[in-house]
Amino acid sequence: MLVALFALLSGTQPLMADQDAGGSYNLLLKAPINDDWFLISRSNLASRNNFDDTFLAYTGLGIGYQLTPSFSLRLGYRRAWFRFTDDWQPENRGYLEGYLATRVSGFRFTNRARIEARYFDWRSDDVRLRNEITLEAPWELTPLRLKPYLEEEVFYSTRNDWIEANWLGGGLAWRPAKGVKLKLGYRWNRFRAGDDWANRNVLVTGINVFF
Template sequence: MFDKLYLKISSSLLLILAVSVLPLTVSAESRDSGLSWNLLLKSKINDDWFVLSRSNIASRNDNSDYFFGYTGVSLGYQLDKIWSLRLGYRYAAIKPQNNWLKENRPFLEAFASTKLNDYKLTSRSRLEWRKFDYRENDIRLRQEFTLEAPMQFTELELKPYLEEEIFYSNNHQRIEANWLGGGLAWRPEKGVKLKLGYRWNHFRLGNKWHNRDVIVIGLNLFY
């Protein structure tokens, strides 16, 4: 009962957040575009335990400059049919200007996945301990919701999805970024999922808000 209530509230929040943040684009200082390439690997150890790995590389400046990337791994435990917990580590590198800067990022996350009226809803809450050698360390909270519709398009059975993720910095006591997007998901065979979509990346640099239009390409493999 609690699980279903929580996820119903989550789906409502996804819609509210998506609508509420749109006016912020009016005051944004700049707009950019880029690509985000994503790889997810998940392997079951047994019925309860699994290993999960995520990697990414992203571009900016109208896709002319690859400036960010990460890779990492986590150990997960399936609490029940809906909830799981993951403990992991991510290594990230970013190039603000000419030099690559490194970040070590241990994290803990809670993940929930269920269906509501044939819509697939997921919620991911992640706490990150961000370790730097060039700036003050920080603790960041990330909250993501995704909603995949049951309808299918074309013979490929493409399914539309929406996603929303908020980034909150403990050091600055404020929202640092918001990702809002959507696209199509394709499952050509069991254990394989491909995603192609658009993401509006609304983020802070200093005290100013900026926008980036991102084409998101993802490959998920489950073993």
């Protein structure tokens, strides 16, 4: 994780150059099929240019199998849309991921490793590797029992043979009812813009519902 972060910071652009702000609004739904199999869906809407430009949206569906109490495999499809001009450009994305969720000294630790096959009709296809690590503290803050968390996700493009983005952030998680988790946080998005690096400060919200 730290190696990837240092690699990103080694770009020629100054660290605080090309700053932007935006939002990322997430919805995750998970429903059991039986004791071992489940369905999972993720949807997202994202903005940039100081929240003025909604440029990304996606939704999808996957099926998962719980191999052990702490580890599952998921296979799914995602349909994404990007808007870099006046028109929305589509992407078809298949993915396979492994998801580990365990506890270490009271902290909730998760690691999601994903491989994505990305198909476009407006740019070259790609296979992307992603790894996300999340650490949620056991401390309960305020009467709402908010729990702080930290997370990082690294994106690697096999077509370009480079790390193309790093998301580093944190926030607060709230579980107002059984099967419901709400998240509010900040993400520092460092990403490639051509051959250079750019930065975006992102307000992140999440609604997770487990049926």
